[in-house]
Amino acid sequence: MNFDFSDDQKQLRDQARKFLTEKCSPKAVRVVLDGKAPYDSELWKGLADMGFLGVAIPEEFGGAGAGHLELCVIAEEMGRANAPVPFSSTVYLAAEALLIAGSDAQKKKWLPAIASGEAIGTLALFEGKGNPSPKSIKVAASNGVLNGVKKPVADGAIADFAVVAARTGTSGRDSDISLFLVDLRGGGVEVKNLTNLDPTRGQAEITFKDCKAEPLGAPGEGWSILTQVLDRAAVLCAFEQVGGADRALEMGRDYALDRIAFGRQIGSFQAVKHMLADMYVSATLARSNSYYGAWALSTDAAELPEAAAAARISATQAFQHCAKNNIQVHGGMGFTWEFDCHMYYRRANAMALGLGSLTYWEDQLIDRMRKKNAA
């Protein structure tokens, strides 16, 4: 047993952290936050040059072919830096969907473009309120064209292509759902930007009107592919969340050492110390659950569904917990636009919803644990 990242992977982490500290300062994040750019395109290009976008994409499709553990390492750093780029939608969702279900031609077309930073991808799943479920999908596909509205679609306004979940049957079963690849730069697509909790990662409404689409994976397999994609993304997002939680904890700790009140460092007050200790506890539990998820993801273990749900819940809780208490430690300063605390608070709460709510994943976890126990 060795339940840790390897020295090479730790070196990659240091490299990524150094790169992001330089290229993705809070100031850079604010350019996107203030609406001056839809995402940090220069950072995106830099990430491609570093090989980070294609780290888990096989070499034959233009990636580095390193693997998912390496991608987890990068994801954590993206979360720490609060990077304002479409990393999760492109790399965890679109690329993973292609890796799982894409034909050779589809992979050849899109994966090298993702790895090189030329193409931004996304997953168009949600249609308004609610959690992922086959029933919630109304967008319909017939004769190779899509009709209907998807929202919110993460990074939908800047994406070049989308993996779209659409209805191809009316049996009431999971097999009613199929996946499609849509070139968003083609016709039949209307995109509208939505205001959102975390402007550093945009959300859009996409309307398909007789939009041409090609099938991704076999017809009727859509829901089962989606489940796999969401599980993988849950682990990868968990690492981003752990990175964010750690950074929020660090910010809180640093401020507690810096700020003096009643003639003492506020970090010497037990109420503050204990709040920070509890932040450490939740971040640590989340990290450990995420490591287990990383192992399951990288080995394609049968435990992945359960591990992914556990990582997702734990990391969501930890990021929300650390981000909100980071503001509390900062007092009034924490509530200002000027301080960076709210960027993590926004990101934490937006990420908590992005792949389905906590309730949804709690439900998934219990189902999966029951299944294992019954087996």
Next chain:
Amino acid sequence: MNFDDTPQEAEFRSQARAWIAANAPTQYEEELRKSSLGRTQLKNADILEVAKAWQKKKADAGWACLHWPKEYGGRGSSPIERVIWQQEEGPFGKLSHMFIIGHGMCGPTMMAFAREEHKRKYLPPLASGEKVWCQLFSEPAGGSDVAGLRTRAEKDGDEWVINGQKIWTSGAHYSDYGILLTRTDPTVPKHKGLTMFFLDMKSPGVEVRPIKQASGASDFNEVYFTNVRIPDHQRLGEVNDGWNVSLTTLMNERMSIGAGVATGFPELFDYCSGLMLEDGPAIENAAVRSKLANWAVKASGLKYTSMRAISALSKGERPGPENSIGKLVAGSMIQDVAAYALDLQGAGVISGSEDAEVAGRFQAMLLRAPGTRVEGGTDEIMRNIIAERVLGLPGDIRVDKDVPFNKIPTKGR
């Protein structure tokens, strides 16, 4: 990152498994499996005797205190081998509970500070469970603030004369030996005047009085010392350096990771899986599922945190203060879990009559849990440790730090 055994580990596992299958007291397996925090008893046997017999059998075959050196009754195993053993030992491991203080804290302290001839004499029978040890640290005046203790040790020739009182001493009523922290100089600040010893609990002048606990059981005691004499060669560490010696003890306490702290979650999940509520199976109820999921990720988070710690240990790193999170999280969790298990059944289980087997188990857990949050350092002390030693926040303001011990006020209000 992997969970697979190396070929050597696999070999060790299969040896351990075969030996356990051939030797464990399997007639108690089911009962031990069902026992949980607060309720480890055997209906038709004295658990103390069964535990001692199992420990002795393990020791004779070289399976006791695996990580201790062979000459002291151990096996010289790696941290990972210890975990493998614990996995294979399963419910029989619960029998070692009464040896935890001796094996986890007293033994390692002896190993670090006792004379060689004492180590060879006292450690093997401790490993084999023939002799049981206790830890005499806490006092009415010194619990969280251990260094506030008042039991005096005064030098008289080659001996020390001990007077005072200890409290909350687990297992003192069946212990043969103990490690004892005393005050040897009250005129210097409190941490600087302490000295550690080990002693025979049958020494004249030692009186053990069991305390009835909140749960009704009596697992811990008051211990009184009246002119108890301890030879100087049973001193552990230098005179007035007892604080450093006790830090070693407490650090080793953290090393007892890997066994996996009890959270009550497996018991609760199992219980909910079979429970019918008025409107259907508990496990299909949305509120129950949400509670279960939240505890599930805490339990798994703790499990994988200890695996990370073991991986670090096996690479030669020392167990650090970050390991304090296990007890902190598990302590309140098991308390909440037990209360919830009872809550699910409502008024019926106040008596436990309806389903005594199950309700009784969670009642016992509930009544034992408050002790878990206090023993070995309270939740608040654990949070201080994390805040100060992991996160680097300032220490608490200590008004008694530079004051001679005999000038420190002793009462509040």
